[in-house]
Amino acid sequence: MxxxxxxxxxxxxxxxxxxxxxxxxxxxxxxxxxxxxxxxxxxxxxxxxxxxxxxxxxxxxxxxxxxxxxxxxxxxxxxxxxxxxxxxxxxxxxxxxxNHQNSVFRYEVDKTRSLIESATAGGTRPAFLIAPFYHDHLSDNDNDHGPHSFRVAIRRSWKSKGWHNDVGLLDGLISRPLRNTDTDLMVIQQDLHDLPVILAYGEVQDSTRVWASLSAWNVAFHDGTPAIHVNLPPMYIEPGDEDSGVTSRLAFEDALGDRIALVAGTLAEWFHVVNHGRSPQLHKLAAAQDGFGRRHLAFSTLAAFEVALQKATVSEFAARVEQMTTCLDVGMSEPARDMAVAAYELISSSAEELYRADRPRLRSLSAGLASLGRADLADSTRELLEKRARKEVMDFFALGDSIAEA
The missing domain is CATH 1.20.5 (Single alpha-helices involved in coiled-coils or other helix-helix interfaces)
Incomplete structure (x- = not known):
């Protein structure tokens, strides 16, 4: 030192x-x-x-x-x-x-999110998840590891529908029933809060009464909006004899699958209308006897276009024409006429609206007005369409507005 x-x-x-x-x-x-x-x-x-x-x-x-x-x-x-x-x-x-012991997912959260992101094609369509139904007479262990009722029926019913491509189906991603119903739903929504998801689940009461529900988020509203919950009316499993018991049980499961597929299809249609302005198709694809009926499906789509207007996904003219067409498809003449007149007034009073409107919808408006008995407005719409076409030609050749008007 x-x-x-x-x-x-x-x-x-x-x-x-x-x-x-x-x-x-x-x-x-x-x-x-x-x-x-x-x-x-x-x-x-x-x-x-x-x-x-x-x-x-x-x-x-x-x-x-x-x-x-x-x-x-x-x-x-x-x-x-x-x-x-x-x-x-x-x-x-x-x-x-x-978390692993209580998780409803088959995989850890990061893997689950990755699978859902892939199924939604980057958020361009919702993911459709199916949870096994909870049986109140079974223990938690039997519910978790026993036979999972109704998943096959719901999946097969969905795959048979004409609108099955509207979602990314991920049956099996949820590995157990939602035995902690509200808590499980909250955890699922927190883990997948930023992804468009439709979830089907339910409970079986005393092996006799079936309660089916669907929850969806990021389907039709802005971020931060609470999930949409749809609770279907209960369905009763009719007891059958030894000969007809299996057949009646399968018929019951098929009916349950069809009902859930229709509601999930409605939620998916909302997503595509609100976020992409897509023309409605569910009311055309659904059979007349399906659930709520084609008119109820069409009426739901009318409301979806109002939300699309708020999000500026579509113009008001496009929304009114689509609403008119949808009403005509299911025979609702009065609301169809109101929408058609509203669309005509938009393009007839504003040149900007006229030149911004796409031509296929202008032609649809003219045809709709004619079918609704408003031949005068149908003729005026065709004249507006011709006027727009002339202007587009003049603009292309840089000939000026004066020649176009002549």
Whole structure:
């Protein structure tokens, strides 16, 4: 260890004093006095050296104590930090174990999200998830690992519909019934909060009554809107004899699958109308006897276009023409006439609206007005369409508005 600065400065000070005294004795004293002084000087130097040694040892000891204390404190801090890390890791592992035990998904959340993102084709269509139904007379273990009722019927019913491509079907991604119904729904929605999802699930009460439900989010509204929940009326499983029991059970499951497929199709149609302005098709594809009936499906689509207008997915003219066409498809003449007149007034009063409207919808409006008994407005619409066509030709050849009007 290097000599502390205090030893060096003390030695220099003592040496200076002794040299001055020695110079005085050599100048003024006798030889005996000089020898006596030298002996005294050596004794003094020895005493000073011993004193400096003691001071140095004390200083070194003090420094060693500080270092030991610092090292001890550092080791203690490391032990505390290590213990805290072990506790945090244990909590994380325990939390993961609990989440895994209670998870409704077959895979961990990141894998689940990746599969859903792929099924939705980048969010351009909803994902359709099917959960096994919960049986209230079974234990949680039997519900989780027993036969899962209705999934096959719901999946097969959906695949048989003309609108099955409106969603990305992911049956099997949810591995157990939603036995913690509200909590499970909340967890699923939190994990998939930013993805368009339609979820079918349900409960079987006393092996007799079936309650089916659907929940959907990011389907038709802005982000942050609560999920849409649809609770279907209960369906009763009729007891059958040994000969007809299996047949009646299959017929019941098929009917349940058709009902869920129709509601899921309605939610999917809302998604495509609201987010992409797609022309409605569910009311054309659904059979007249399906669930709510074609008119109810068409009426639902009318409301979807109002939401699309709020989101600026479609223009008002496009919305009114689509609403008119949908009403005509199911024989609702009065609302169809109202929508047709509203669309005509938009393009007849504004050249900007006229030139912005697409030609196929202009032709649809003209045909619709004619079928609704408004031949005068149908003729005016055709004239507006011809006027627009002339202007487009003039603009293409840069011939000017005056020639177009002539």
């Amino acid at each position: 290097s000599i502390p600065f205090v030893d060096i400065f003390s030695g220099i000070s003592d040496m200076t004093g002794h040299l001055i005294e020695l110079y005085r004795v050599r100048r003024d004293g006798s030889f005996f006095e000089q020898q006596q002084f030298m002996a005294h000087l050596r004794e003094e130097e020895a005493a000073q050296a011993h004193k400096r040694s003691l001071e140095r040892d004390a200083l070194v000891a003090s420094q060693s104590t500080d270092q030991i204390e610092a090292a001890t404190k550092s080791d203690l801090d490391k032990q505390i930090a290590s213990a805290g890390l072990e506790i945090a890791v244990s909590r994380i592992i325990r939390s993961d174990e609990i």
